[in-house]
Amino acid sequence: MATASVASHSDAAHDHHDHEHHDNFITKYIFSTDHKMIGKQFLVTGIFWAIIGGLLSLIFRLQLGFPDMSLEWLRPILGGWITPDGALDPEFYLALVTMHGTIMVFFVLTAGLSGTFSNFLIPLQIGARDMASGFMNMLSYWFFFVSGVIMFISLFIETGPAGGGWVVYPPLSALEQAIPGSGLGMTLWLIAMTFFIASSLLGGINYITTVINLRTKGMSFSRLPLTIWAFFLTAVIGLLSFPVLFSAALLLVFDRSFGTSFYLSDIYIGGEALPNTGGSPVLYQHLFWFLGHPEVYIVLLPALGITSEVIATNARKPIFGYKAMIISMLGITILSFVVWAHHMFVSGMNPFLGSIFMFLTLIIAIPSAVKVFNYLTTLWRGNLIFTPGMLFSIGLVSFFISGGLTGIFLGNSAIDIQLHDTYFVVAHFHLVMGSASFFGLMAGVYHWFPKMFGRMMDARLGYIHFWATFIGVYLVFFPMHYIGIAGFPRRYYSWTGFEFTNMYTDLNLFVSVAAILTFAAQLIFLFNFFYSMYKGRVATLNPWRSNTLEWTTPLHPQHGNWPGEIPSVYRWPYDYSKPGAAEDYIPQTVPLSATPESNLPHEQELVKLEKEIIADEEAVLVANESTNS
Amino acid sequence: MYGFLIAVGTLLLLSIIWMVYRIQTLVSVVKGSDKKIASGSNKINALMFVFFLIGATILMFWYSIKEFDNYQLPIASEHGVITDQLFWVTMAVTGVVFIITHILLFWFPYKYQWKEDRVATFYPDNNKLEVLWTIVPAIVLTFLVIGGWRAWSDITAPAPENSHVVEILGYQFAWEVRYPGMDNTLGEHDYRLTSATNVSGVDFTDKNSLDDFMSPVVVIPKGEPVLFKIRARDVLHSVFAPHMRLKMDAVPGMPTRFWFTPTKTTEEMRRETGNDEFVYEIACTEICGRGHNAMRKEIRVVEPDEFRKWMSEQKPYIVNNPSLVEGLPADLKELAEITISEHK
Ligand code: HEM
Ligand SMILES: [Cu+2]
Ligand SMILES: [Cu+2]
Numbered sequence: 001m002a003t004a005s006v007a008s009h010s011d012a013a014h015d016h017h018d019h020e021h022h023d024n025f026i027t028k029y030i031f032s033t034d035h036k037m038i039g040k041q042f043l044v045t046g047i048f049w050a051i052i053g054g055l056l057s058l059i060f061r062l063q064l065g066f067p068d069m070s071l072e073w074l075r076p077i078l079g080g081w082i083t084p085d086g087a088l089d090p091e092f093y094l095a096l097v098t099m100h101g102t103i104m105v106f107f108v109l110t111a112g113l114s115g116t117f118s119n120f121l122i123p124l125q126i127g128a129r130d131m132a133s134g135f136m137n138m139l140s141y142w143f144f145f146v147s148g149v150i151m152f153i154s155l156f157i158e159t160g161p162a163g164g165g166w167v168v169y170p171p172l173s174a175l176e177q178a179i180p181g182s183g184l185g186m187t188l189w190l191i192a193m194t195f196f197i198a199s200s201l202l203g204g205i206n207y208i209t210t211v212i213n214l215r216t217k218g219m220s221f222s223r224l225p226l227t228i229w230a231f232f233l234t235a236v237i238g239l240l241s242f243p244v245l246f247s248a249a250l251l252l253v254f255d256r257s258f259g260t261s262f263y264l265s266d267i268y269i270g271g272e273a274l275p276n277t278g279g280s281p282v283l284y285q286h287l288f289w290f291l292g293h294p295e296v297y298i299v300l301l302p303a304l305g306i307t308s309e310v311i312a313t314n315a316r317k318p319i320f321g322y323k324a325m326i327i328s329m330l331g332i333t334i335l336s337f338v339v340w341a342h343h344m345f346v347s348g349m350n351p352f353l354g355s356i357f358m359f360l361t362l363i364i365a366i367p368s369a370v371k372v373f374n375y376l377t378t379l380w381r382g383n384l385i386f387t388p389g390m391l392f393s394i395g396l397v398s399f400f401i402s403g404g405l406t407g408i409f410l411g412n413s414a415i416d417i418q419l420h421d422t423y424f425v426v427a428h429f430h431l432v433m434g435s436a437s438f439f440g441l442m443a444g445v446y447h448w449f450p451k452m453f454g455r456m457m458d459a460r461l462g463y464i465h466f467w468a469t470f471i472g473v474y475l476v477f478f479p480m481h482y483i484g485i486a487g488f489p490r491r492y493y494s495w496t497g498f499e500f501t502n503m504y505t506d507l508n509l510f511v512s513v514a515a516i517l518t519f520a521a522q523l524i525f526l527f528n529f530f531y532s533m534y535k536g537r538v539a540t541l542n543p544w545r546s547n548t549l550e551w552t553t554p555l556h557p558q559h560g561n562w563p564g565e566i567p568s569v570y571r572w573p574y575d576y577s578k579p580g581a582a583e584d585y586i587p588q589t590v591p592l593s594a595t596p597e598s599n600l601p602h603e604q605e606l607v608k609l610e611k612e613i614i615a616d617e618e619a620v621l622v623a624n625e626s627t628n629s
Numbered sequence: 630m631y632g633f634l635i636a637v638g639t640l641l642l643l644s645i646i647w648m649v650y651r652i653q654t655l656v657s658v659v660k661g662s663d664k665k666i667a668s669g670s671n672k673i674n675a676l677m678f679v680f681f682l683i684g685a686t687i688l689m690f691w692y693s694i695k696e697f698d699n700y701q702l703p704i705a706s707e708h709g710v711i712t713d714q715l716f717w718v719t720m721a722v723t724g725v726v727f728i729i730t731h732i733l734l735f736w737f738p739y740k741y742q743w744k745e746d747r748v749a750t751f752y753p754d755n756n757k758l759e760v761l762w763t764i765v766p767a768i769v770l771t772f773l774v775i776g777g778w779r780a781w782s783d784i785t786a787p788a789p790e791n792s793h794v795v796e797i798l799g800y801q802f803a804w805e806v807r808y809p810g811m812d813n814t815l816g817e818h819d820y821r822l823t824s825a826t827n828v829s830g831v832d833f834t835d836k837n838s839l840d841d842f843m844s845p846v847v848v849i850p851k852g853e854p855v856l857f858k859i860r861a862r863d864v865l866h867s868v869f870a871p872h873m874r875l876k877m878d879a880v881p882g883m884p885t886r887f888w889f890t891p892t893k894t895t896e897e898m899r900r901e902t903g904n905d906e907f908v909y910e911i912a913c914t915e916i917c918g919r920g921h922n923a924m925r926k927e928i929r930v931v932e933p934d935e936f937r938k939w940m941s942e943q944k945p946y947i948v949n950n951p952s953l954v955e956g957l958p959a960d961l962k963e964l965a966e967i968t969i970s971e972h973k
Contacts, residue, residue: 091919165916171881172864172917178801179918265882268823268830269801269863281865281880315741317749324759346867347878348885351785355778362770369766370759372730377758379737381750385666386674386738394678394738401730405723408770412777414712414784415719418874421867421914460653461646463670467677474685482692486700487871489914492922498910500871503699520642527646537654545666577749584748 031142033134034559038141039120040452043445045148046112047529050438052152053103054519060096063088065512067494067505081160090493094163095181097491099155101166102189106196107151109299109437111144114238117302117444118207118231120452124550125225127216127567129560132209136202143199147192154188162189165491167292170263170284174255177270186256190249197242197249204242207235216549218569218613223588225548225573226319229326230305233333234298240337241294248287255279282347289340296433297336301329303440304371304400307393309573310447311375313546314390315382316584318574321374328367335364345413346420354413361411368404372397383577383584387544388462389447395470396439403432406481421491424484430477442469445529450543454555455536461528465521472518479507547573547587568617570610571603666743675742682735686728702871703902705909705930707890708784709874715776722769788888792856793936795847797911798829799859799866799879802920804911805829806847810840810945820862820881826950830862833947833954836961839968842943847911847928849891850936856888867915870928872898878915891930898930948972 032038059078062069070086071078081092119137123130131137154161163181164173168189176183211232215224224232254260255276263284264276312319319325341349341357375397384390406428409415419425442465449457488501495501495508542551549569553561567589575586580598591614592599593607704710741749796807796815805828809815816831816838823830831838849855859868861879868887869876877887899907909928913921931939947954947965954965 090922094916094918094921163918169865169916175864178864266820267863267881268820273821273823277882280883282883315749318751318753320752321754321759323754346876348880348883351781354785355781358777358781359774362774365770366763366766370763373758373762376730376733376737377752379734379741381752382737382741383743383747383749384671384675384738384741385743386671391674394734397734398731401727401734405727408723408773409716409719412715412719412773414777414780415716417712417784417876418709418716418871420876421869458650458654459668460670461650463674471681478689482696482700487702487869487912489869489912489922491916494922497923497925498912499906499908500702500910501912523639523642524646527643527650531650574753577751579751 031138033130033138035119035123035131035134035137036452036557036559036561038137039116039118041141042111042115042119042144043452045145046108046116046441047526049103049107049112049148051522051526053100053108054522056096056100056103058516058519059088060093060100061512061515063093063493065509065515067496088493091163091179091181092160093493094165094179094491095160095185098163098165098168098181099151099161102151102162104434105166105295105299106193107144107148109434109441110200110238110295111196113299113302113437113441113444114231114234115141115144115203116441117227117306117448118203118235120448121227121550122207122210122231123214124451124553124557124561125228125548126211126214126219127549127562127569128210128214129562129566131206132214133206137206140199140202140206143195143202147195147199150188150192150195154185154192157184157188159183159185161185167285167288168252169288170252170255170281171267174252174264175267175269190253193249194246197246200238200242204235204238207231208239211235216566216569217617219588223569223572225305226308226322226325226329227302227305229329230301230308233329234301237294237301237333237336238298241291241298244287245291248284248291251287252284282344282349285344285347286341286349289343290337292343293340294336296429297332299433299437300400300440301332303396303437303443304329306440306444306447307375307396309548310387310389310393310443311378311397312574312576313447313544314385314387314393315378316385316576317378317382318576319374320377320380321370322572322574324370325374328370331367332364335360335367339364339411342411342413342416345416351413358411358413362408365404365408365411368400372401372404386463387446388457388459388466389443389544391463391466391470392439392443392446395466396436396443398470399431399436399439399473402478403428403430403436407432418487419484421489422484423480423488423490426490427477427480427484430480431473435473435477439469442466442525447544448550449529449532449536450539451550451553453533453536454539455532455534456539456543457528457532457536461524465524465528468521468524469518472514472521475514476511476518479511483507542587545583545585547575547585549588552587552589565617565621568613671743675739678735678738682731703893703898704872704874705891705893705898706873706875707892708780709872709889710892711780712784712874715773715780718776719773722773784889788856788886789854792854792888793849794856794858795849796829796858796860797847797868797879797926799861799868799913799917799924800828801863801918802913802924804868804913804924804926806844806926807831808842808844808940808943809837810842810943811940812837812840815858816841818860823862827946827953829860831946831953833957833965834961836964839947839954839961839965840945842945844943847926848936848939849928849930850933851891851894851897851930853933853936854888854890856886859885859887864917865915866913866917866924869912869914870909871912872909873928876914894930894932895928896931944972945969 071082071088072086075082081089083089159180161181162185163179172178173182173186251262255262255264261276261279263281264279267274308319339361341353342361345354410419446457446462483504552567569588570591571588573588577584578598591610592603593610704713794809794813798805807829814837817835818830819832820830822832859877859879861881866879873889875887875889877885899905911926913924948969
């Protein structure tokens with residue numbers, strides 16, 4: 001299967017080898033079907049959304065840190081959302097929180113991370129000329145783009161964007177009377193998310209097909225880089241869970257617009273009793289979290305995959321426990337579908353279900369722990385080079401530990417009674433999901449920038465960016481544990497209304513200042529990113545001396561990636577510092593037969609098999625030569 | 630004005646970044662360090678991890694100890710003692726893991742930083758280790774889960790027969806508290822009966838509702854089981870009584886419940902905390918709209934005798950507002966009138 005498609009691909013490449021590509025601006029930069037360009041489109045769009053999402057969080061952090069400050073100066077942008085006495089409108093506060101969450105989770109860390117790196121790396125690392133369907137891939141980006149445009153518009157409408165939290169639980173999100181954001185804003189949210197789901201599915205189908213069908217010769221599943229394993233499993237999770245979100249949204253649309261009662265029952269609002277009976281708000285929560293929990297892994301797995309690759313490369317050491325890493329990712333993939341109700345321990349669902357989900361949840365902690373121990377062992381006795389990518393990867397592991405451990409509290413239903421919907425949860429998911437994935441994204445950008453743009457990002461600015469962000473993230477999110485344990489509820493506009501929360505104004509102020517500084521540190525990155533794109537030092541072909549296939553392409557790979565044949569693969573991607581080898585890395589394209597001095601006993605046996613493959617290949621080459629001349 | 634300042638600030642920041650960038654690229658070109666595999670910065674980064682480890686550890690312990698009494702809310706319910714114990718056991722276990730893994734994570738970068746003359750150890754796997762660190766966390770987690778499961782089962786078990794029932798209804802943006810009266814049985818309700826005078830939608834054709842009364846404060850006795858019957862009439866809300874370690878969503882169309890036994894009266898708690906103004910509070914923890922952060926209700930825990938006295942002094946809905954029973958059938962009306970006269 002794989003061989004056949006590779007052969008046909010290489011023929012095609014040979015066909016248009018000689019004549020020029022006729023890419024104009026539009027087909028090259030806008031409606032591109034080249035996976036590399038689509039990946040970059042996702043990246044730049046993701047960065048745009050990260051800025052918006054970050055700015056929104058700064059506005060509500062101003063409210064929380066400086067409740068008495070006059071926000072009059074925001075009136076030119078926010079208009080009527082600033083009340084006459086210069087404060088933020090409470091309903092707009094909720095809308096900000098909602099948009100911040102939606103944007104960060106879906107637009108930045110799902111599209112910006114999976115979209116960028118699955119697209120960019122899958123064909124390059126498995127040795128394919130492009131995705132299985134370039135056209136679908138292009139559609140995937142443009143559906144995402146449209147989704148973003150709609151969500152963006154919703155920020156500016158008069159009744160404001162959706163305001164029911166990123167989970168948009170009905171009845172709040174179903175009833176316009178309950179909050180103005182549940183009017184047009186919510187409609188736009190639902191439309192935008194529908195486009196987003198379509199985008200994710202188109203992308204996911206493509207990633208899966210490509211990984212299964214288009215691997216180059218010799219690239220068996222047991223030789224795939226862990227990045228590809230991660231992207232592959234992420235796509236599988238997305239494919240299985242996003243449709244459920246779609247059905248949840250669809251039923252919500254029915255309840256909102258067509259008078260059905262899937263989620264609505266016994267409601268008296270605005271001086272009027274609604275006719276709906278028999279629906280269940282808890283049903284929505286089940287459907288939502290059936291996506292919602294896997295979504296956590298959709299944003300996390302690619303980051304972990306990137307980290308595995310970056311840590312191994314820069315530790316100059318094989319990733320420890322390659323198989324164990326794959327098995328734990330498989331375990332996480334499967335288990336991620338059976339833990340969703342841990343978000344619902346006190347939702348009123350049957351407490352017996354709570355017990356079941358507590359057990360399942362704590363099982364999923366085990367593969368996560370295995371991954372951490374494997375990362376640590378990979379660092380052990382390595383020869384570590386702290387590239388910015390490496391720094392961000394180590395930072396990711398730290399966040400993954402900190403946030404993962406608090407998950408053990410929250411997964412325990414008895415403890416969750418107190419912690420649910422407090423700032424403890426906010427601290428937990430910002431570390432384990434938000435910051436960890438964000439650091440994965442950053443590690444990926446620093447590491448593959450030379451392949452994306454043929455130039456290097458400045459390393460020293462990268463170090464400054466890393467340390468400012470790493471320290472900043474802890475200063476922002478670690479204190480939230482304390483106020484969470486103290487019981488501060490989340491999505492609160494102000495805490496002065498209660499005795500038990502009428503404290504920690506100093507800590508909240510501190511967090512807000514830290515958030516502003518951390519955000520400012522991202523400007524260093526933005527400068528570095530865009531400046532280096534044009535003015536950075538020109539990269540060498542394999543700047544990190546890495547083993548994977550993408551570094552065998554030319555500095556600026558054209559559509560099709562390799563000018564000639566696609567290289568074949570003879571070994572796994574982690575032959576770093578192999579005893580006996582001359583260099584501390586052996587690329588996947590180096591045959592075992594060429595490295596007798598470093599082969600392990602079982603590899604020595606594979607050499608014979610390999611010789612046959614090489615012979616085959618030469619035959620193909622000779623045949624091609626003769627048809628060409 | 631602010632806008633201008635921010636613009637200037639941003640500009641300044643950008644130009645500083647740019648200058649630093651230019652200077653250091655020039656320097657690194659002169660020194661030729663951009664050609665090396667690992668430049669001098671490698672050592673600095675390695676050191677930074679150690680500094681970070683030490684600094685963060687000191688900060689964390691200092692603040693955690695200093696603030697303990699502030700973030701550790703006093704406990705006022707029987708099950709709260711157990712869940713808090715679970716919390717701190719989990720904290721101890723995860724705390725040890727947290728510290729050990731972080732020491733390794735930040736010390737390895739220092740210890741194994743790049744050296745020209747060293748080669749990393751080729752160490753691709755070790756199944757014994759993998760099995761070890763699969764099984765040990767599994768065992769530890771099992772202990773934690775079993776503790777949690779037993780506590781959870783007890784907390785969510787059916788309320789004891791003799792529990793005092795209190796109905797808490799959430800609506801935008803307040804809580805309505807209804808007591809069942811002397812019969813300890815709440816009357817039926819129907820959301821269609823809701824009105825300005827009948828906030829909870831009580832159905833007065835059920836004779837159990839004739840002695841039901843409302844209260845601006847949740848009054849409950851110390852040391853006796855209390856059952857909160859929780860409802861919502863518009864959107865989701867969630868009853869959160871932090872000192873009771875109690876939280877349960879209020880769901881329209883689906884009544885929920887939570888029972889507990891308070892262990893300290895408000896007075897006792899005032900003495901314990903040295904705060905004369907201390908009150909137990911209920912907050913809302915499910916986003917419900919504009920007033921989500923303002924759904925406050927006070928809980929007053931009193932001695933059982935005082936509770937009984939208080940109960941007997943309360944006036945049913947129909948006493949305060951006889952118009953509620955106007956349309957009732959004759960037999961019920963008679964009952965209602967008896968109740969009313971009893972309370973006069
Ligand atoms: C600049 C950095 C960030 C800051 C200062 C920040 C701050 C916050 C705060 C304080 C809240 C809670 C607001 C409330 O409950 O009233 C929140 C909510 C949230 N944040 Fe962030 N955040 C940041 C970055 C991120 C990132 C990278 C993600 C990606 C996962 C993220 C995802 C979320 C989500 C999902 C929510 C919940 C929204 C909801 O309650 O509906 N945030 N953020
Ligand atoms: Cu979850
Ligand atoms: Cu609320």
